[in-house]
Amino acid sequence: MILGACAVNERQTAENDAVYKKSGNTINRDDRHDLYNPSNNDNNFGFVREVKSPVPGETAKFNRNDAMDREKTASMISKMTVALPNVLDSSVVVTDAEVLIAYKLSETDKKSRFDTADQVKKTAMSAVPRWYHVYVTDDPALRQYVENIASMKPNSADKDQTVRSTVRMMKESSPQGRKMSDTENENGESREDRMINSR
Incomplete structure (x- = not known):
């Protein structure tokens, strides 16, 4: 049977x-x-558990540069930005502490520029760690400046100065959206950050 x-x-x-x-x-x-x-297998979650060492000074070291793949992050931000209603194209550079975004608008009146700047900035903020500062521009003349930073080497002697001067031009020529909070400006900079950046 x-x-x-x-x-x-x-x-x-x-x-x-x-x-x-x-x-x-x-x-x-x-x-x-x-x-x-x-x-x-695209349904996976990422999971890691860290336990603090009881020995002082033996805690795992955290390196900002190891936190994410900047190229993939820039690609993701660029794709999300182009999905916004008023954005036609977008160039994104992710450094170790800044995101610079140059984009082209379909509507260029004052209110549309301000609202789109706020949307673009918040989109980028959602994709990077909170210590990042995000700067945006819809000025076509500044797109090349942003793209030039992408071609620089991380250890280039004038990298920091180039980023600072480009950021200054972006803030002068384009709206940056609303303040992030009572203690942070439109770009996510605290008062201490602004003092350091002005040096």
């Missing part, structure tokens, strides 16, 4: 094309997102 039941079960399994297909994949015929299909 047991042998008969096994034979029936084997025949049903062989006839069921959801279980067997000619490629030899007997586990999962359907192209599903699950643990048997790692090539399409």
Whole structure:
């Protein structure tokens, strides 16, 4: 009786094309997102647990430069920015502490410029750690300045000065949106940040 039941079960399994297909994949015929299909594994969450060391000074070191892939972050911000209603194209540079965005508008009246600047800035803020400052411009003359920063090496002697002067021009020529909070300006800079940047 047991042998008969096994034979029936084997025949049903062989006839069921959801279980067997000619490629030899007997586990999962359907192209599903699950643990048997790692090539399409885009449902993963990121999880890490850190435990503070009881020994003083032995805590894990945090390096700002290791926090994210700047190229991917710039790409993501650029794509999200172009999805905004009034933005036609967007160039984004992500440094170690700043995001610079030059974009082209479809509507250029004063209110549209201000509202779009606020949207672009907040979109970028949502994609980077909170210590970042975000600067935006819709001035076409400044797009090349932003793109030039992207071609610089991180250890270039005049990198910091170039970024500071470009930021200054962006703030002078374009709206930056609303203040982030009572203690931070439109770009996310605190009073201390502004004092450091003015040096």
